[in-house]
Amino acid sequence: MRGMLVGAMLLAGLVAFPIWAQAADEPFLITLATRAVILALAAVGLNLALGQGGLVSLGHAAFFGIGGYAMGILASHAQSYAPLMEWPFVIEGTRSMPVIWLVAVLASALAALGIGALSLRTTGVYFIMITLAFGQMLYYFAISWTAYGGEDGLSIYVRNGFPGLNTLVPIEFYGLCLVILLVVLAFHAALIRSPFGLALNAARQSPERVRTVGIDTRRLQLAAFVLSGAITGLAGALFADLNRFVSPSMLSWQMSGEIMIFVILGGAGRLFGPVAGAIMFVALEHLLGGVSDYWHVFLGILLLLVVLFVRGGVIGLLAGARR
Amino acid sequence: MTVLVARNLVKTFGALRACDGVSLDLHRGEIHAVIGPNGAGKSTLIAQLCGSLAPDSGTVSLLGEDVTGLPVAARARRGLARTFQVSALAMEDTVLANAMLGSLGAQGRPWRFFWPVMRDRALREAAEQALERVGLADHAATRTADLSHGQRRQLEVAIALTMAPKAFVMDEPMAGLGAEGSKTLTGFLDTLRAEAPILLVEHDMDAVFALADRISVLVAGKIIATGTTTEIRANAEVRRAYLGEEA
Ligand SMILES: Nc1ncnc2c1ncn2[C@@H]1O[C@H](COP(=O)(O)OP(=O)(O)O)[C@@H](O)[C@H]1O
Numbered sequence: 001m002r003g004m005l006v007g008a009m010l011l012a013g014l015v016a017f018p019i020w021a022q023a024a025d026e027p028f029l030i031t032l033a034t035r036a037v038i039l040a041l042a043a044v045g046l047n048l049a050l051g052q053g054g055l056v057s058l059g060h061a062a063f064f065g066i067g068g069y070a071m072g073i074l075a076s077h078a079q080s081y082a083p084l085m086e087w088p089f090v091i092e093g094t095r096s097m098p099v100i101w102l103v104a105v106l107a108s109a110l111a112a113l114g115i116g117a118l119s120l121r122t123t124g125v126y127f128i129m130i131t132l133a134f135g136q137m138l139y140y141f142a143i144s145w146t147a148y149g150g151e152d153g154l155s156i157y158v159r160n161g162f163p164g165l166n167t168l169v170p171i172e173f174y175g176l177c178l179v180i181l182l183v184v185l186a187f188h189a190a191l192i193r194s195p196f197g198l199a200l201n202a203a204r205q206s207p208e209r210v211r212t213v214g215i216d217t218r219r220l221q222l223a224a225f226v227l228s229g230a231i232t233g234l235a236g237a238l239f240a241d242l243n244r245f246v247s248p249s250m251l252s253w254q255m256s257g258e259i260m261i262f263v264i265l266g267g268a269g270r271l272f273g274p275v276a277g278a279i280m281f282v283a284l285e286h287l288l289g290g291v292s293d294y295w296h297v298f299l300g301i302l303l304l305l306v307v308l309f310v311r312g313g314v315i316g317l318l319a320g321a322r323r
Numbered sequence: 324m325t326v327l328v329a330r331n332l333v334k335t336f337g338a339l340r341a342c343d344g345v346s347l348d349l350h351r352g353e354i355h356a357v358i359g360p361n362g363a364g365k366s367t368l369i370a371q372l373c374g375s376l377a378p379d380s381g382t383v384s385l386l387g388e389d390v391t392g393l394p395v396a397a398r399a400r401r402g403l404a405r406t407f408q409v410s411a412l413a414m415e416d417t418v419l420a421n422a423m424l425g426s427l428g429a430q431g432r433p434w435r436f437f438w439p440v441m442r443d444r445a446l447r448e449a450a451e452q453a454l455e456r457v458g459l460a461d462h463a464a465t466r467t468a469d470l471s472h473g474q475r476r477q478l479e480v481a482i483a484l485t486m487a488p489k490a491f492v493m494d495e496p497m498a499g500l501g502a503e504g505s506k507t508l509t510g511f512l513d514t515l516r517a518e519a520p521i522l523l524v525e526h527d528m529d530a531v532f533a534l535a536d537r538i539s540v541l542v543a544g545k546i547i548a549t550g551t552t553t554e555i556r557a558n559a560e561v562r563r564a565y566l567g568e569e570a
């Protein structure tokens with residue numbers, strides 16, 4: 001119950017803050033909040049695999065980056081009026097966000113299916129290493145893929161469009177991202193309570209038990225991994241659109257690490273954990289990054305304190321242990 | 324009719340032959356007890372029957388079908404229910420959630436992503452009924468980690484019940500139950516054999532001799548005798564090797 005209250009307050013803050021920033025004429029703060037919301041979405045994706053499924057993926061930047069490149073590639077072709085492909089059929093670029101999102105979700109889901117199917121043959125530290133290795137493979141691939149900017153990445157001049165909105169207005173784009181986050185959180189909340197969620201959570205705690213009642217744990221975890229990758233991929237498309245830029249750094253292992261930090265800082269397995277974690281990260285980066293170049297040290301100390309002393313991250317601290 | 328059959332199962336761990344050519348049947352309607360000293364290979368045998376360990380050689384069949392190559396989940400779906408010597412439960416979840424996991428598996432489709440599982444009448448009733456039968460109904464809302472050791476054993480049995488299995492395989496279900504608990508569970512298992520036969524690994528000799536239709540004695544990976552309780556009691560080799568009596 002307290003978890004719901006904390007969540008509601010968090011969401012109220014996410015609605016109120018940009019309205020305040022708008023009134024105070026601080027568009028930069030709205031952009032900052034947009035960044036937090038999009039990173040939160042990426043972390044909600046990882047939370048499904050990590051928090052619910054117990055799958056410690058250190059390669060989620062792969063999906064984040066694939067979503068980013070889906071946006072970059074489609075929009076750059078629309079920008080240059082050169083089709084992506086002419087044979088056997090013509091595929092044009094696009095500036096439409098819904099189409100880009102669909103492509104980002106499908107591409108990252110497909111990648112998660114492949115990566116998950118191979119990685120889930122292992123467990124524990126091997127799983128971590130294999131997901132990391134896949135992430136690095138894609139990272140180096142993007143660096144060498146000069147057709148789409150290679151190391152320098154791809155810039156898009158104009159933010160992509162959404163029917164009925166002017167996405168160039170910061171608060172309108174923010175609202176769009178927030179709605180997507182809310183929809184995905186609602187999906188996640190339903191999933192936790194569903195038969196699938198029950199089995200997935202049990203498989204994290206005792207895989208042998210779940211197999212013993214006749215459920216194939218690997219298929220369960222693969223499904224969770226695919227959903228997880230798809231959500232993080234969607235976040236990647238939005239992130240690239242926010243920056244109007246995509247580069248290999250979205251695929252880097254540091255990115256994977258940051259997404260994981262959001263989840264752990266906020267509370268793995270908690271519905272609002274990743275949201276709290278991403279907001280804290282962005283706020284600290286903004287507040288401390290100006291004061292000291294070494295703000296990561298403070299982040300490190302904070303993370304250490306949370307991991308050592310607070311079970312269930314910041315949400316666990318505020319809302320108490322999971323029932 | 325024979326429900327579960329093991330033929331010449333061999334399992335080695337390095338130089339140790341933990342299971343050394345074990346053959347065994349479980350007939351409909353019976354309780355077949357497997358006894359033997361610690362380290363005899365009883366749990367290793369169960370793991371091969373249920374699919375969590377692959378035998379080096381030998382076969383396992385369930386209801387006439389060779390299941391030797393099938394994984395744990397596939398054997399469970401064909402009607403094999405197992406309880407563990409060391410409880411394997413979702414400790415953070417409620418007792419009811421654990422029991423519902425059993426009915427979820429029995430129903431065969433965890434692939435529903437939206438409808439709240441707790442509002443699934445059929446699943447819930449099957450789970451509640453099973454908890455009622457093992458005497459855990461009052462603890463349905465308790466977190467599993469807060470259960471006593473004995474209650475966890477009861478929950479293991481309840482999960483097996485929700486699966487409405489064709490055969491039970493139980494690894495020391497009485498362990499740590501205490502005299503009272505053992506007696507209750509003994510009474511319960513006595514009625515359970517009518518629903519499905521039980522392969523019972525157990526150290527509690529009172530329970531074994533009260534319940535078993537047949538007993539197999541496993542020593543150092545080999546079955547040295549199989550017979551009725553009277554035959555086993557009278558068997559000199561068993562008395563020497565296991566029951567610890569001078570012949
Ligand atoms: N995974 C394993 N690796 C190596 N040795 C094992 C393994 N599992 C069991 N053993 C050994 O096999 C023998 C039989 O063990 P177990 O089947 O647990 O016996 P029981 O259940 O009859 O007490 C023991 O000596 C044990 O140490």
Ligand SMILES: [Mg+2]
Pocket residue numbers: 365366367408494
């Ligand atoms: Mg044992």
